[in-house]
Amino acid sequence: MHRRQSILSHRPKTSSDVDDDAYTSAAPPPHTMKRTISQTFPTHYQHDVKDTNMLDAVNEATMHADGLSQHSQASSFSRAFGAVAGSFTRQKTRRRMSSVSSATPAQRRRGSIHSLFESLPSSSASQKSTMDQQRMPLQHQDSGIPTFQLQPQSTSSKAFAPFKRLSSMRRRPTAPGPSTDITKALFTPAVSYPSQSVPGAAARQAAAAANQDRQNQLRREQEHTHRFLNGLITTSMRDDDIKDNESGVDMTCASPIVRADSVTEKKMIDPFQRLPAELATTVLSNLDAASLVRAERVSRSWNEHASSPHVWRNVFLRKHEPEVHVSPAPIQMGGLGTGKMAGGNPAPAQDWKQMFRARSTIDGRWKTGTPAAIYLNGHTDSVYCCQFDENKAITGSRDRTIRVWDLKTYKCIRVYGGPNHRPTANTPPPMEERPERVISHASLNGTKVGNEIYTVPADYHDASILCLQYDSEIMVTGSSDYTCIVWDITGDEYVPMYRLRGHEAGVLDVCLDDKYIISCSKDAMIKVWDRKTGNCVRTLKGHRGPVNAVQLRGNFLVSASGDGVAKLWNLETGVSIKDFPSEDRGLAAVEFSDDAKYVLAGGNDHVVYKFDASTGELVHSRVKHDGLVRSLFLDAFNGRIVSGSYDQSIQVSDYETGQTYAVYKNWTTSWILSAKSDYRRVVATSQDGRTLILDFGHNVPGSELLAGSK
Template sequence: MMHRTKSPLTHRPKTSSAVDGPGPQDIGSSSMKRRASQNFQPQHAQDVRDAGPLESVKEEAMMVNYHHQHPLEHTVTSLKQLCRRFSSSSSSKRPAFSDAGPSKMRKSSHDSNIPEAFEIIPQSTLQPQSHMRNSVFRRIGSIRGGGRRSAASGPAGDVARFNPLPPPIPTNYASPPMIPTDSSRGSAARAAAAAQNERVTQAKRDAEMTARFLADGIGNTCADDVTKDNESGVGMTCSSPIETNAQEKRIDPVQFLPAELSSMILSNLDAEALTKTERLSKAWQAAASSSHVWRVVFLRKFEQEVHVSPTPIMMGGAGIGKLNGSKLLPGQDWKKMYQVRTTINRRWRAGTPMAIYLNGHTDSVYCCQFDENKIITGSRDRTIRVWDMRTFKCLSVIGGPNNLPTPPTQLPLDVHKNMVVNHQTLNGTEEGRSIYHVPTDYHEASILCLQFDSKIMVTGSSDHTCIVWDITQDEYIPKYRLRRHSAGVLDVCLDDKYIISCSKDATINVWDRATGNHLRELTGHRGPVNAVQLRGNLLVSASGDGVAKLWNLDSGLCIKEFPSQDRGLAAVEFSDDAKYVLAGGNDHVIYKFDATTGKLLHTSTRHGGLVRSLFLDAHNGRVISGSYDQSIRVSHYDTGETFGTYENWTTSWILSAKSDYRRVVATSQDGRALILDFGWGVDGADMLMGK
C-alpha cells in the first residue's frame, strides 16, 4: 500500500472515506468527534500551510464568525460546491487555486479532496435581503455516487455552520489556467487540462445564474425550494429551472381573478371608461358588460341620496328601475337603463321636449303634484282632478255638488308645434259626468295648494282651511279639516311627522300629522306667507314682505333671514341637504342663499315677469322656474345659468312648475296643465319606471 505523505496542514478535514461513515473499528473512538477547524477550509490555503497551529485556529474562528454574519452568501457558496462535486468525477485530481492566481497551484496528493475552483461573486453583487435570510435551500442528498451524505458533522439542516467553504479564486479568468505538462505525460496532461477548462467554464456559467437569481429575488424560485422543514434537513432541488424572464410574463386579471372580484374592481369605473374596457377582448367584454357592474355604476350616478330625516317627499319618479316596495327588482338591464338616462339628459341640454296638454279645468290651475302613476291638480274652479300619467286622461274630478263642470263655450286653445298629446275635455259628456265625485267634505272655494304622499293628501283653499284626504286605496276620502287661519291658505307641505300650512294672514301653523292637532303657530312675517318647505325640523318660508325665513320647529324661533334686494317673494325651495335656500318673486330673479351663513351666493338671469313658481331638483342639478312672462326656465343649480327656456308653450301665466328626471309638469292661468316630456319616444324609457 502506498505511503501517503503527511499534509502540511495542521488541521485538515477528513477525506471522503471518512465521510462515508465509521467502520467497525471506529465506533466509539475519538476520531469521530470533529472540531470546527475540521469543518471549514482555510480561506487562504498557502498562508495556512505556512502558519502554525495557533494562527490556523484563529483563521478558522474568523471563518465561523463570517458564516454566522453572512448566512446567505455561505449558503449560495455551499450549494455551488455541492453542485461541483456532483458534476465531477471522483477519480479526477482537482487543483486548487489561491488568491495569488493560477501560478500558485498546489499538486500534492492530499489536495484531491479540496473542492475545485469556481468564480467568487463580488460581495457588492451579493446583496442579501431580510426576507431571504430565513429561506432554506435544499441540498442534494446524493453526491459523487449514490447516496453518500455531505461532509457536515453538525446537525442536519444547519447549512450555514457545518458545510465546508470552498477556497476563493480570482474573479477575472479570461482563460483557463495552464497546467504544466511534459512529454512523458502526453495525452493524460491534455485530458486534465481539458477537464479543468470545462470545470472553469461551468463555474462561470453557474456564477452568472446565481447573480441573476439574487437580482430577481426569491420570488422567481420554485416554491419547493423553501417549503421543506428544518427538522429533517432533507431537501431536494427544484426540478424546474429558474425563470429569468418573469418580468415579461403577463397575466390577464379578468381570467385570473374570480368573477365577483373582477366585478367589484370594474364597478369603480365610470360609464365611459367601462365602455372602453369592453373593447379590449372578449373576456373583458364579458366582465365589463356584467349586470352586477352596471348596476353599481348606474345607481352611483342616478340614485338619489337621502340627507335628512324624515325623508322629503319625492316629486315624480326616481328613474332607477322597477321596484318591489322600496327594493329594486333583480334582472334589470342596467347598461341599457344607463343609456336611456343619458339620452334623456342629453335632450334636457338640447332643449327638445315634447308637449302634452291636459284639458278639463275651467279656470286657472294654481297647483299640481305628480308621481309615476298620476298627476293631481287644483284649480280656481273649486275642483281637484286626478290624471293618468300613462294615458293622460282624466280619471276623477272631486268637488262639491255645485261645481260640476259645464261644457266649454270657447274654441280650443293653441298648442305648441311639438305637441304629441292633446285630449279634448270631457266636460259636459256622459263620461265626464261619470268621473265626477262629491265627497263627504269638500272645498267651496279655490284650491290654492296641495301636497300628497303614498297615504294622505292635504289641500289648502281660499276658504281658510285645509282638508286631509286618505288616498291609500286610490280613493279620496276626507279624514279631517284643519281650521286655524283667518285668510286663504296659500301653501302646504308635510312629512311623516308634521303638516305645515301658511296663509295670507302672515302666519304659519304646525299640525300633528297623525291626529290633526295644532302644535304651534309661527309669527314674524309682515306680509302674506306665500310658500313653505320642510326639511327635518327646519322650515323655510317666503313672504310678500320680501324676506325668506329659516325656522326651528322644535323651538318655534326664526334662526336666519334671507332678504331680497327689492319687493316681495312668491316662491321658495329648500335643498334636500338643507344647505341652500332658493327664493324668487317680484324681482324677476332667483336668489340662492347659504342656509348656514345667510350669504347670498348668486342670482339667476332675470325673467320677464314675476317668478311665481320654483322647483329644485338638486340630484340632477336643475332648477325649474315658472313666471308671469309665460315662460318655463331650466337653470344650473350650481351657477344659476339658464340653459333651457320654453316661452309661450301656454297662452297665459305659469302658476306652478315641478319636475323629475324626465319631465316638467306646469299649470297655467289658461286652465290647462302642460307636460314637457324629454323622454318621449326614447327607446327603453319605460324601463326606468318603478312599476
C-alpha cells in the same frame, strides 16, 4: 540576438521650443521626461496620403510581411486600410483620455461615422515628409471601427510609412531596442522576432500565441467590415451610441442592439381569467360608463365581465340614485328614474345598461332643450297647484275641483268637487298649442265619460283650491275658504278625513312629512299641525305680510312672504333663526335644498335668489325673468332649477352656477302658476286652465325601464 526596441520606448519629448524636425531624427535625444498622451500623439489628423499611395502602401506591407499565411496577408489589407479608417475615432478617444489636452470640450466631442469618411485623404492631397507621416495617431489594438479589405494595386515606399507606424501598435516586441529601420520593424511578423530573454520553446509558443491573437483580431475587423458594408452600421449613428471604457478602448458595437421584448412578444395575462367573479365585478364597477364600454371590446373574457348586469347596476346607481340627507326624507317629486323597486331598493334583475343609455339620452335632451309637449285639458279656470309621481298627476284649480291624471295615457281619470262645480260641455275651449305637441286629448267635460269620473266627496272645498301636497298615504289641500282638507288616498277613491281650521285668510301653501303638516296663509301666519290628530301644535309669527310659500326639511322650515323676506325656522322651538331678504319687493316662492344647505327664493323683482342657509349670505341671483317669479322647484340631485313666471315662461337653470340653459316661453297662453320636475319632465300649470308637460323622455328607447313599480 537582441530584439529590436520599440520605437515608442525612445520617442523624443515634445515641448513648445522643440523644432518639428525632431520627429525625424534617426538618433533620438535622451529621454528626459515622462510624456503624456497629448504630447506623444497629435490632436489633429493630418491629411497627408493620397488614395493611390495608400493602396500602394497596402501592397508593400503585404510584400514585407514574412511568415504570414495567405489568409494573414489578405487580412493585412483590411487592417491597413482600417488603420486609416479608424484613425478618426481613435484620435477622439485619446483626446478624451488626455487630462492635459488643451482642446475644448467641443473639440473633444466624438465625430460621426460620416465625418470619418470626410477625413480620408483625397487624391489631390499633397504628400508630406516622413516626419509628418510618423505624427499620425496610432491605431489602438482593440479598435472597433471596421476596416475595409481592398485588393492591392501598387506599392509606394513613400506612402508606406504611416501604415508601418500603425502596425507597430499591434505587435510590440518584448525586448526594447533602438532601430532606424521603421518599415522593417513595423511589418516583420511576430513569429520572426528572435528573443534572448525567452528560451526557444517558450519563445515560439509566446510568438505563436501572439500571432494567433493578431489573426483573431484581424478576423474580427473583417467581420466588422462586412457588417458595415451590409448596412448594419450606418452613418447616421449618433455620438451617444459609442461608449468608451477607462482604458480608451472603443466599445462601438458593430451590430444593432435589439431589445428582447421587440423580438418576442410577451403574452398578456388576462387578470379576469384568474380573479373570482365577485372581485372582477368590484373592479369593473369602479369604472365610468365610457371606460366600461371600452373594456367590453378588449376581449371575449372582458366582454363577459364588463357587460354583466351586476357591473352596470353599480355604475348606474352610483350616478343616478339620489342621496337622502335629512330625516324624515323629503317627499319625492315625480319618479326617481332608477327602475323597479323591491323592498325600498332597486330590484336586481333589470337591464341596467339599457337604463343607463336611456338616462344619458334624457339628460342630453335637457341640455339641448328638446322636449315633447303634452297638454292636459279639463279644468275650466286657472290651475294654481300640482304634484305628480311616475303614475299620476294631481292638480287643483280655481274652478274648485281636484283632478287626477293618468301619466301613462294622459287622460283625466277622476274629478273631485262639489255638486255645484260640475263642468259643462266644451270647457275649456280649444287653445293654441306648440308644434312640439305630441298628445292633447280633448276635454271630457259634459260627456258621458266626463260625468262618470266626476265625484262629489263627503267633504269638499267650496272655493278656489290654491295648494296641495301628498305622499303615499294622505293628501292635504288648501283653499281660499281658509281651511285645509286631509284626504286618505290609499284606495282607488280619495276620501276626506278631516279639515284643518285656524287660519283667518286663504291658505296659500302646504307641506308635510311623516310627523307634521305645515300651512301658511294670507294672514301672515304659519301653523304647525299634528299629522295624526289634526291638532295645531304651534303657530309661527314673524312675517309682516302674506306667507306665500313654505317648505320643510327635518326640523327646519323655510318660508317666503310678501314682505320681501324669506325666513328659516326651528320647528322644535318655533323661533326664526335666519332671514334672507330680497333686494326689492315681495317673495312669492321658496325652495329648501334636500341637504338643507341652500335656500332659493323668487318674487316680484323677477329674479331667483340662492342663499347660504347657514350664513344667510347671497350666493347668486343670476336667474332672471321678465315678470313675477310665481313658482320654484329645485332638483338638486340632477342639478336643475325650474322656475315659472308671469312672463309666460319656464326657465331651466344650473343649480351650481345659476346660468340659464333653456327657456320655454309661450308654451301656454297665460301665466305660469306652478312648475315642478323630476328626472325626465316638467309639469307646469297655467292661468289658461291647462296643464303642460315638457317630456324629455318621450319615445326614448328604454325609458319605460326607468319607471318604478306601482
